[in-house]
Amino acid sequence: xxxxxxxxxxxxxxxxxxxxxxxxxxxxxxxxxxxxxxxxxxxxxxxxxxxxxxxxxxxxxxxxxxxxxxxxxxxxxxxxxxxxxxxxxxxxxxxxxxxxxxxxxxxxxxxxxxxxxxxxxxxxxxxxxxxxxxxxxxxxxxxxxxxxxxxxxxxxxxxxxxxxxxxxxxxxxxxxxxxxxxxxxxxxxxxxxxxxxxxxxxxxxxxxx
Amino acid sequence: xxxxxxxxxxxxxxxxxxxxxxxxxxxxxxxxxxxxxxxxxxxxxxxxxxxxxxxxxxxxxxxxxxxxxxxxxxxxxxxxxxxxxxxxxxxxxxxxxxxxxxxxxxxxxxxxxxxxxxxxxxxxxxxxxxxxxxxxxxxxxxxxxxxxxxxxxxxxxxxxxxxxxxxxxxxxxxxxxxxxxxxxxxxxxxxxxxxxxxxxxxxxxxxxx
DNA sequence: ACTTTTGCACTGACCAGTCAGTTCAAAATG
DNA sequence: CATTTTGAACTGACTGGTCAGTGCAAAAGT
Numbered sequence: 013x014x015x016x017x018x019x020x021x022x023x024x025x026x027x028x029x030x031x032x033x034x035x036x037x038x039x040x041x042x043x044x045x046x047x048x049x050x051x052x053x054x055x056x057x058x059x060x061x062x063x064x065x066x067x068x069x070x071x072x073x074x075x076x077x078x079x080x081x082x083x084x085x086x087x088x089x090x091x092x093x094x095x096x097x098x099x100x101x102x103x104x105x106x107x108x109x110x111x112x113x114x115x116x117x118x119x120x121x122x123x124x125x126x127x128x129x130x131x132x133x134x135x136x137x138x139x140x141x142x143x144x145x146x147x148x149x150x151x152x153x154x155x156x157x158x159x160x161x162x163x164x165x166x167x168x169x170x171x172x173x174x175x176x177x178x179x180x181x182x183x184x185x186x187x188x189x190x191x192x193x194x195x196x197x198x199x200x201x202x203x204x205x206x207x208x209x210x211x212x213x214x215x216x217x218x219x220x221x
Numbered sequence: 222x223x224x225x226x227x228x229x230x231x232x233x234x235x236x237x238x239x240x241x242x243x244x245x246x247x248x249x250x251x252x253x254x255x256x257x258x259x260x261x262x263x264x265x266x267x268x269x270x271x272x273x274x275x276x277x278x279x280x281x282x283x284x285x286x287x288x289x290x291x292x293x294x295x296x297x298x299x300x301x302x303x304x305x306x307x308x309x310x311x312x313x314x315x316x317x318x319x320x321x322x323x324x325x326x327x328x329x330x331x332x333x334x335x336x337x338x339x340x341x342x343x344x345x346x347x348x349x350x351x352x353x354x355x356x357x358x359x360x361x362x363x364x365x366x367x368x369x370x371x372x373x374x375x376x377x378x379x380x381x382x383x384x385x386x387x388x389x390x391x392x393x394x395x396x397x398x399x400x401x402x403x404x405x406x407x408x409x410x411x412x413x414x415x416x417x418x419x420x421x422x423x424x425x426x427x428x429x430x
Numbered sequence: 431a432c433t434t435t436t437g438c439a440c441t442g443a444c445c446a447g448t449c450a451g452t453t454c455a456a457a458a459t460g
Numbered sequence: 461c462a463t464t465t466t467g468a469a470c471t472g473a474c475t476g477g478t479c480a481g482t483g484c485a486a487a488a489g490t
Contacts, residue, residue, distance in 0.1 A: 047256035188393020215424010
């Protein structure tokens with residue numbers, strides 16, 4: 013008995029099933045929305061019986077909620093890593109923002125469905141997972157805000173900038189540009205998109221040539 | 222739309238009920254999503270019998286589709302008007318972009334639910350109204366792209382900018398900043414938000430003081 | 431007169447969640 | 461060994477409820 017008091021690493025069968033369910037749910041919900049996606053569909057795409065879904069998750073919304081948390085934590089870690097790497101390499105705060113834009117693009121490139129689904133749910137009110145969503149969102153945006161604030165302190169950015177609003181605007185810029193990229197010109201390279209956004213960030217838009 | 226005052230043309234009784242149905246549907250769908258919103262709820266909030274919904278619209282999705290089209294057409298008209306007004310007043314293309322940012326903010330300020338619902342649906346695939354959505358979206362973005370292109374021609378913007386991508390990024394900037402504004406700091410004034418975005422647009426972020 | 435709205439009962443499809451039963455590999459037993 | 465036992469993981473038919481859409485006779489506008 014006690015077959016799997018296993019090493020918490022997550023190499024259990026159960027963990028593998030959960031992973032398959034996440035992957036199935038993410039694409040289906042991104043395509044159709046939460047309510048329009050049935051548990052039967054998720055189970056079928058994951059190659060698993062419906063009961064298994066309920067063995068692994070308390071309900072359809074709990075499955076979704078854990079999916080959201082998992083995904084945003086991935087993004088936050090990636091942004092933080094980009095900021096810290098730039099710091100270590102002695103880059104400016106603009107360099108850090110630029111590195112974070114790239115990290116954002118890389119994330120969206122890798123998980124377009126997740127991003128799409130996240131955007132669709134972020135500003136909804138009256139939903140079960142609203143608070144969860146809020147918390148993880150704030151973690152991610154806080155990384156950007158942190159860099160902006162340090163930049164102001166160092167005198168690299170104007171003292172007049174509105175940190176939270178500027179952070180939102182930057183996130184929006186990357187989010188929408190990337191989603192449009194993936195939806196309408198998926199053949200373009202990441203570098204290409206990145207350089208266009210860099211240019212915009214550094215105000216090299218106006219000013220001829 | 223949501224808190225419209227305008228009689229907007231048709232003075233028939235029918236037109237008034239349709240308007241009430243639009244208003245009810247917009248807020249409910251923004252809160253809960255399309256599938257989670259029932260026709261009974263919409264009818265109840267509009268203060269109308271369920272049969273009336275089906276007397277006025279062929280189906281739930283048709284109601285939604287017409288709502289989408291109607292809303293985006295409003296926005297497009299508003300953007301176009303802002304650009305043309307700047308043109309007449311002899312403003313630069315940067316002034317035109319700035320005026321359009323303001324027009325966008327005014328729109329979102331007036332119709333937050335619509336905006337929210339629109340964002341939630343825009344990048345979804347496999348849905349009935351996808352093509353409708355695509356067409357109207359392109360009309361709106363095309364206005365921004367037009368101004369950018371003219372700015373390049375006049376030498377006001379760099380020839381190296383990527384017009385469609387820059388337009389997307391600008392739209393995203395305004396969209397996300399405004400939705401965050403409405404969600405988390407609704408007490409702030411429009412002018413305040415507008416000036417923060419202007420600053421970002423004109424690259425007055427980096428460069429101290 | 432004619433258009434529009436109401437109220438309400440009804441149908442048939444669809445779906446979240448349940449539960450009694452199955453599988454199987456590891457642990458206990460002899 | 462060989463066997464029995466255990467329990468976590470999984471299965472899929474079934475249930476109870478929900479909801480889009482229908483039908484229609486009577487009432488209310490205009």
